Amino acid sequence: MTDRSPSEFWAQRQGLRSRPLAEAPAPDLRQERCSWTSPGSAQEPVAMKSNEFPTRTLYASRYCSDDRRRTDVFELLANSSGARRGRLHTGHGIVETPAFMPVGTAASVKAMDPGIVEELGARQIVCNTYHLYLRPGHRLIRELGGLHRFMGWSGSILTDSGGYQVFSHRSLLQLSDEGALFRSHIDGSRHLLTPELSVEIQRDLGSDIAMVLDECPPYPCSEEQAQSAVARTTDWAWRSKAAFEALAESGNESQFLFAIVQGSVYRNERLRSLEDLLKLDLPGYAIGGLSVGEPPELMLRTLEWLVPEMAVSKPRYLMGVGRPIDILESVARGVDLFDCVLPTRLGRNGAAYTLEGRLNIKNSRFKRDEAPLEPFCDCSTCQRFSRAYLRHLFMSKEILAAILLTTHNLFFYLRLMKRVRAAIEEGCFSRFYEDLVPRLAEPHGN
Numbered sequence: 001m002t003d004r005s006p007s008e009f010w011a012q013r014q015g016l017r018s019r020p021l022a023e024a025p026a027p028d029l030r031q032e033r034c035s036w037t038s039p040g041s042a043q044e045p046v047a048m049k050s051n052e053f054p055t056r057t058l059y060a061s062r063y064c065s066d067d068r069r070r071t072d073v074f075e076l077l078a079n080s081s082g083a084r085r086g087r088l089h090t091g092h093g094i095v096e097t098p099a100f101m102p103v104g105t106a107a108s109v110k111a112m113d114p115g116i117v118e119e120l121g122a123r124q125i126v127c128n129t130y131h132l133y134l135r136p137g138h139r140l141i142r143e144l145g146g147l148h149r150f151m152g153w154s155g156s157i158l159t160d161s162g163g164y165q166v167f168s169h170r171s172l173l174q175l176s177d178e179g180a181l182f183r184s185h186i187d188g189s190r191h192l193l194t195p196e197l198s199v200e201i202q203r204d205l206g207s208d209i210a211m212v213l214d215e216c217p218p219y220p221c222s223e224e225q226a227q228s229a230v231a232r233t234t235d236w237a238w239r240s241k242a243a244f245e246a247l248a249e250s251g252n253e254s255q256f257l258f259a260i261v262q263g264s265v266y267r268n269e270r271l272r273s274l275e276d277l278l279k280l281d282l283p284g285y286a287i288g289g290l291s292v293g294e295p296p297e298l299m300l301r302t303l304e305w306l307v308p309e310m311a312v313s314k315p316r317y318l319m320g321v322g323r324p325i326d327i328l329e330s331v332a333r334g335v336d337l338f339d340c341v342l343p344t345r346l347g348r349n350g351a352a353y354t355l356e357g358r359l360n361i362k363n364s365r366f367k368r369d370e371a372p373l374e375p376f377c378d379c380s381t382c383q384r385f386s387r388a389y390l391r392h393l394f395m396s397k398e399i400l401a402a403i404l405l406t407t408h409n410l411f412f413y414l415r416l417m418k419r420v421r422a423a424i425e426e427g428c429f430s431r432f433y434e435d436l437v438p439r440l441a442e443p444h445g446n
């Protein structure tokens, strides 16, 4: 690490304070270093072998013989030590993968102007069908020109099916083969969410990627429960596909529908779910039902069973995951897409991610700390504000605290993904991984 104290480092940073963010040159990680070196490390980059691609048979698939490198929605560019570098082609631009998608639950990435989210490097966000259906309503959003226009976001949008929220809000009244009957958490009204309705809502919202309605069982659940959820998920996926195709003539031809693999942590159920869903030949496949309370090792073991069986040519999206360490571990196992509320939620709660551990700005040791949240961070928060000021804002319940901490946390996640992509391109992912794992492992300091 650096031999400078945080305050010396901060003093050096003062000169950068007046530089507008827009004038800062975009970092070209490939030019910066051929291979990953730790921030502040005196270690010299070592020559790495050039791109390891192509190894098209890396993921020999039992169920899917499709080993194309390019489909309408996804292009596989490179791989390194199991991690994949790809490109998602959506109706609202290209998303470089592995990618992290900030969550904009109610058509808003909380505390963030969408222009800033884009400036931070996000190209795709996730919005929640459940929330937008209940308020303000999908028909109103369609009437106002669709979700992109409504919320002023020009990048790509993925909408979930609404199912996860129905289950997690404890508002579920009755689950049947027809759909999920639930009570609105806003006004208590009753609604039946069916696969067909979910597709219709997402079509009205005009998202770039829509998800099928699935049954997400809790953790722990019995193998019988997992089995029944897999069967229902498959049935609902076929109904979703039929509804999606029936609506195909109503415009937004660039919308893609992704399937969701269930099966909890049971190997047979996961593989059966995947095998069933691959028959639908949808353009992308998500892994649902993880990060729902199971130990992280179990989640990773499940990925180790499942991911090698997934289609090489199609994007793999691990839903609702997660902590930076989970993302890194999952990228290493071949996952392409991630979303999680953690960087925004923790930002609002006064926590900041750094490569030295997670920092709780409420801690009294930051009262006189003039250092930025994270040394070597180029985000606009770290360029301009001290920990002491951020702590003051947070303790005074100033809205600006949430804005500035969320900005840093999103920057941290998006920078991590950018470095992940560069490391895969350069064929040095394993070295990057070895260096980052101990830094990202939790529990962090405070």
Ligand SMILES: [Zn+2]
Residues within 6 Å of the ligand: 373, 374, 377, 378, 379, 380, 381, 382, 383, 408, 411
């Ligand atoms: Zn920062």
